Amino acid sequence: MADPKGFMTTPRQDWPRRPVEERVKDWDEVYVPGALLPIISKQADRCMDCGIPFCHDACPLGNLIPEWNDLVSREDWRAAADRLHATNNFPEFTGRLCPAPCEAGCVLAINQPAVTIKNVECAIADRAWEDGFAPPRPPDRLSGRTVAVIGSGPTGLAAAQQLTRAGHTVAVYEKDDRIGGLMRYGIPEFKMEKHHLERRIEQMRAEGTKFRTSTAVGRDIGAAELRSRYDAVVIATGATAWRELPLPGRELSGIHQAMEYLPLANRVCEGELETSPMSAAGKHVVIVGGGDTGADCLGTAVREGAASVTQLDIYAQPGAERDEDAEPWPTYPKIYRLSAAHEEARDLQTAPAADADARLFAASTLHFTGDADGHVRSLHLTEVDAQRSPMPGTERTLPADLVLLALGFSGPDREDGLIDQLGLEMEPRGTITRDAGFATNAPGVFAAGDAARGQSLIVWAIAEGRAVAAAVDRYLTGSSRLPAPISPYDRPMTV
Numbered sequence: 001m002a003d004p005k006g007f008m009t010t011p012r013q014d015w016p017r018r019p020v021e022e023r024v025k026d027w028d029e030v031y032v033p034g035a036l037l038p039i040i041s042k043q044a045d046r047c048m049d050c051g052i053p054f055c056h057d058a059c060p061l062g063n064l065i066p067e068w069n070d071l072v073s074r075e076d077w078r079a080a081a082d083r084l085h086a087t088n089n090f091p092e093f094t095g096r097l098c099p100a101p102c103e104a105g106c107v108l109a110i111n112q113p114a115v116t117i118k119n120v121e122c123a124i125a126d127r128a129w130e131d132g133f134a135p136p137r138p139p140d141r142l143s144g145r146t147v148a149v150i151g152s153g154p155t156g157l158a159a160a161q162q163l164t165r166a167g168h169t170v171a172v173y174e175k176d177d178r179i180g181g182l183m184r185y186g187i188p189e190f191k192m193e194k195h196h197l198e199r200r201i202e203q204m205r206a207e208g209t210k211f212r213t214s215t216a217v218g219r220d221i222g223a224a225e226l227r228s229r230y231d232a233v234v235i236a237t238g239a240t241a242w243r244e245l246p247l248p249g250r251e252l253s254g255i256h257q258a259m260e261y262l263p264l265a266n267r268v269c270e271g272e273l274e275t276s277p278m279s280a281a282g283k284h285v286v287i288v289g290g291g292d293t294g295a296d297c298l299g300t301a302v303r304e305g306a307a308s309v310t311q312l313d314i315y316a317q318p319g320a321e322r323d324e325d326a327e328p329w330p331t332y333p334k335i336y337r338l339s340a341a342h343e344e345a346r347d348l349q350t351a352p353a354a355d356a357d358a359r360l361f362a363a364s365t366l367h368f369t370g371d372a373d374g375h376v377r378s379l380h381l382t383e384v385d386a387q388r389s390p391m392p393g394t395e396r397t398l399p400a401d402l403v404l405l406a407l408g409f410s411g412p413d414r415e416d417g418l419i420d421q422l423g424l425e426m427e428p429r430g431t432i433t434r435d436a437g438f439a440t441n442a443p444g445v446f447a448a449g450d451a452a453r454g455q456s457l458i459v460w461a462i463a464e465g466r467a468v469a470a471a472v473d474r475y476l477t478g479s480s481r482l483p484a485p486i487s488p489y490d491r492p493m494t495v
């Protein structure tokens with residue numbers, strides 16, 4: 001703690017975002033480039049080094065937050081990068097994308113704005129790359145053991161990097177044409193530019209991890225064959241089986257799943273497509289689902305030039321302050337949050353029919369109607385009470401040429417046949433069953449990330465990848481020095 005009074009003398013200052021009018025004209029990250037480093041040491045100085053760091057416990061990776069806050073306040077960037085990478089393989093991803101449960105658990109947050117922990121993490125990660133503090137770390141010697149990792153999202157990448165560094169020969173199988181999982185084709189460029197992903201993949205290649213893209217295990221290569229070729233297999237295939245909305249009119253054209261829509265916009269940004277065949281340009285867009293995936297659709301539709309965009313949330317608008325009885329500190333509270341996309345919708349008034357930031361809360365879809373060509377033109381909704389029962393007399397109709405369903409995901413996609421070919425046991429809620437050591441019922445086959453935990457967050461995915469790597473290392477060699485930050489049974493403090 002360079003300045004013991006920092007938390008009293010320095011107000012919280014977030015990484016400033018670019019003006020809305022400017023940023024919606026491009027797909028670059030929403031933040032002002034270069035504006036973080038000049039402010040971040042003073043912000044890190046706000047950390048009170050409070051003795052029992054609840055922030056550290058609230059972070060699924062167990063990031064050593066007070067330690068690197070101190071190092072950043074002293075501008076010791078090399079040591080800060082070492083401490084950060086000791087617990088997190090990909091801090092530039094979490095530094096941009098994590099909802100930061102650590103900040104909800106910050107002791108300062110009891111009665112003041114929390115330390116900008118996520119921004120500090122991002123600054124350390126970016127600075128580490130600039131200054132060459134994140135070189136490839138190939139193993140000193142090889143173990144002679146082989147591991148196949150199926151899926152190249154944050155879980156698979158973290159597992160592969162840990163296992164490669166432990167000396168095992170690792171190949172990552174990915175059914176998409178590019179590496180990254182939801183970070184590649186789900187999460188929009190304006191939340192995280194893909195060059196951050198490329199840089200890590202290059203680092204992993206240099207360490208010896210092999211990547212096999214456009215290869216769906218179960219379809220292009222049999223799961224049993226893969227199992228026989230490797231000493232261990234890690235399933236990190238994500239939870240991409242989306243939830244449906246089986247209402248009258250669902251069959252009309254122009255109603256799509258969010259994960260049908262977002263990948264096309266991402267492919268435009270990657271230069272693979274000139275324009276998206278589902279582009280929102282000139283259309284009235286309604287997004288059904290109030291979560292982050294819906295917000296990503298919102299920001300994407302705004303950038304594509306939609307005529308209007310409205311987001312429906314079935315839950316009532318949360319309050320601005322933490323409900324101390326229901327969600328006491330240091331849990332992650334459900335409060336009203338304004339994401340960058342909601343800020344854009346508010347400033348541009350994308351949905352005159354909705355509340356200020358384009359969200360309609362406590363709104364439930366009733367049905368869709370279309371034109372003579374079978375294309376959706378209207379969405380009919382009703383307001384609901386706290387039990388989600390319709391409130392008579394509150395029915396409304398919104399113009400809708402493009403409807404995006406962002407209702408969450410139920411578990412891993414089974415279409416490739418991987419799960420059935422290995423005869424994997426499944427949980428009633430649709431995820432892969434595993435024991436306390438991440439092992440499935442198939443010998444030598446482990447499961448981690450969204451595929452086994454259920455739809456979650458990148459920070460949990462990285463933590464799962466690190467933990468399953470330790471379990472696999474132990475399975476292959478009898479012991480492991482790899483860290484295991486979580487068990488399969490750990491649950492977030494509500495995020």
Ligand SMILES: Cc1cc2nc3c(=O)[nH]c(=O)nc-3n(C[C@H](O)[C@H](O)[C@H](O)COP(=O)(O)OP(=O)(O)OC[C@H]3O[C@@H](n4cnc5c(N)ncnc54)[C@H](O)[C@@H]3O)c2cc1C
Nearest residue numbers: 151153154155175181182216217237238449450456457458
């Ligand atoms: C639109 C969207 C936005 C999100 N935004 C955020 C955010 O801002 N912050 C955050 O923390 N979390 C966010 N999430 C959640 C986060 O992306 C996931 O929790 C995380 O990516 C899960 O990682 P994973 O590696 O387990 O799975 P995934 O990222 O889903 O990766 C699984 C990979 O496995 C591949 N695969 C599947 N089956 C096979 C097979 N048979 N053979 C070969 N490969 C296969 C898939 O193609 C995919 O690439 C978002 C999710 C979505 C959908």
Ligand code: SF4
Nearest residue numbers: 059094098100102118
């Ligand atoms: S990974 Fe998320 S929870 Fe952990 S320190 Fe970073 S922002 Fe906080």
